Amino acid sequence: MRIATWNVNSVRQRLDHLLAWLRERDPDIVCLQEIKCVDEAFPREPIEALGYNVVTHGQKTFNGVALLSKLPFDETKPRLAGDDDDLHARFLEGVVSLKSGVVRIACLYLPNGNPVESDKYPYKLKWMSRLIDFTKERLRAEEPLILAGDFNVIPAATDVYQPAAWINDALFKPETRASFQTLLGLGMTDALRAVSDAPGQYTFWDYQAGAFQKNWGLRIDHLLLSPQAADRLSAVGIDKHVRAWEKPSDHVPVWADLDFATK
Numbered sequence: 039m040r041i042a043t044w045n046v047n048s049v050r051q052r053l054d055h056l057l058a059w060l061r062e063r064d065p066d067i068v069c070l071q072e073i074k075c076v077d078e079a080f081p082r083e084p085i086e087a088l089g090y091n092v093v094t095h096g097q098k099t100f101n102g103v104a105l106l107s108k109l110p111f112d113e114t115k116p117r118l119a120g121d122d123d124d125l126h127a128r129f130l131e132g133v134v135s136l137k138s139g140v141v142r143i144a145c146l147y148l149p150n151g152n153p154v155e156s157d158k159y160p161y162k163l164k165w166m167s168r169l170i171d172f173t174k175e176r177l178r179a180e181e182p183l184i185l186a187g188d189f190n191v192i193p194a195a196t197d198v199y200q201p202a203a204w205i206n207d208a209l210f211k212p213e214t215r216a217s218f219q220t221l222l223g224l225g226m227t228d229a230l231r232a233v234s235d236a237p238g239q240y241t242f243w244d245y246q247a248g249a250f251q252k253n254w255g256l257r258i259d260h261l262l263l264s265p266q267a268a269d270r271l272s273a274v275g276i277d278k279h280v281r282a283w284e285k286p287s288d289h290v291p292v293w294a295d296l297d298f299a300t301k
Contacts, residue, residue, distance in 0.1 A: 039136075039300050040064065041143065042293035043186040043259055045071040045242075049104070052287055053081050059280060060088055065293055066108050066300055067134070069145030069186040073102035080104065097127035103145045103187070109134040109300060118146070120168035128165070136298050141267070142176060146187035151208030159208050162190070166217040173224055176264075182298070183264035185226065188289065190258055191218045193228065196237040197257035209258060227268035229261040229294045234274070241276055242289045250281050261294045270297040 042065040046052045049070060060068070068090075073080060077096040085092055090106040095116035105114065111132050118129040128147045133140050146169065151162030169185075176183050192210040195201040204210040222228060230239060240255025249255065263271060273295040280290045 039066045039141070039296045039298040040293055041067045041069075041184055041186060041261065041296065042291050043069040043071070043145070043188070043261060044291040045147070045188040045259060045287060045289035047072050047074070047287035047289065049073040049102075050075060050079070050081060051285070053084065055280065055283055055286065057084055057088070059277065059291060060085070060090075060106075063277065063291065063293060065106075067132075067143055068106040069130075069143065070104040070106070071102075071145070071147035071188045073104050074099060075102060093130065093132060095127045095130040101127045101147060103127060103130045103147055105130055105132045105143065105145050107132065107134055109136075112140065118165070118168050118172060120171060121164070124165075136300060138298060139181060141182045141184070141298065142179075143184045143186060144172070144176075146185060146189070148188065148190045150190050151214065154206065154208050154211065159211075162208055163213060163217065166214070170217065170220055170224070173221060173226065177225060180266060181264070182267040182270070182296070183226075184267055184294075185221070185260075185262040187260070188258060189218065189260050191215065191260070192256055192258060193218050193231075193260075196235075197240075199238075199240070199254045199256070204256075209256070221262060225265050226262040227265075227271070229263055229268075229271060229274045230257070230276070230292070232263075232268065232271055232274070239276055240278075241292055243281060245288055259289055259292050261292060263294070263296075267296055271295070272297050
């Protein structure tokens with residue numbers, strides 16, 4: 039089973055890219071972020087034509103997440119529990135059945151949190167606290183769980199091209215990284231770091247100042263695996279070449295192969 043995450047930065051603007059990548063990488067389940075459209079405007083038909091079931095949790099102009107799966111969904115649920123007043127479309131949970139049982143996937147788009155002096159940073163930290171509570175609850179079921187998405191978190195200095203320049207940024211502040219470490223402390227595994235300690239493995243490059251050409255990147259898109267999923271991990275990849283396509287997203291897909299039979 040191949041599970042992938044990609045912040046597409048507007049699904050309608052990047053539809054050709056998405057379809058080309060789906061054909062090339064052939065993932066079984068995909069978590070998309072920043073689809074930037076309401077549910078009714080999501081371009082379902084060409085994606086469904088490739089064999090995917092599609093569930094969206096959209097929002098006009100901003101945010102928005104989607105789940106694509108070659109397997110039928112047993113259930114899906116939008117919104118992260120813990121704040122009924124939070125109307126941002128940032129979270130979508132899905133469950134699929136395999137021969138060996140179920141797999142639960144949470145597609146998430148964490149708040150950026152900048153500027154840190156504004157109310158955006160406390161919102162980010164509260165969102166992360168809610169995600170920690172969600173993860174604690176789901177881990178009790180002792181089933182394969184994958185948290186996949188744009189976390190807007192740089193976990194460590196090896197995950198950013200120039201750490202000193204990011205010290206006061208919401209993505210790299212100690213409180214942000216501590217919350218991410220709390221998720222790992224619960225028993226979740228950072229899929230990429232489970233297979234490689236190499237620096238320079240980035241998933242995002244800014245559009246400005248030739249950042250991609252200079253490889254001034256960040257690793258902020260992650261796949262976190264529960265013990266039952268991490269035990270089946272066989273490969274992880276970052277599709278960096280997608281960033282070189284014409285008019286790309288500033289993020290690239292990240293994928294993991296798990297040794298689960300899908301048929």
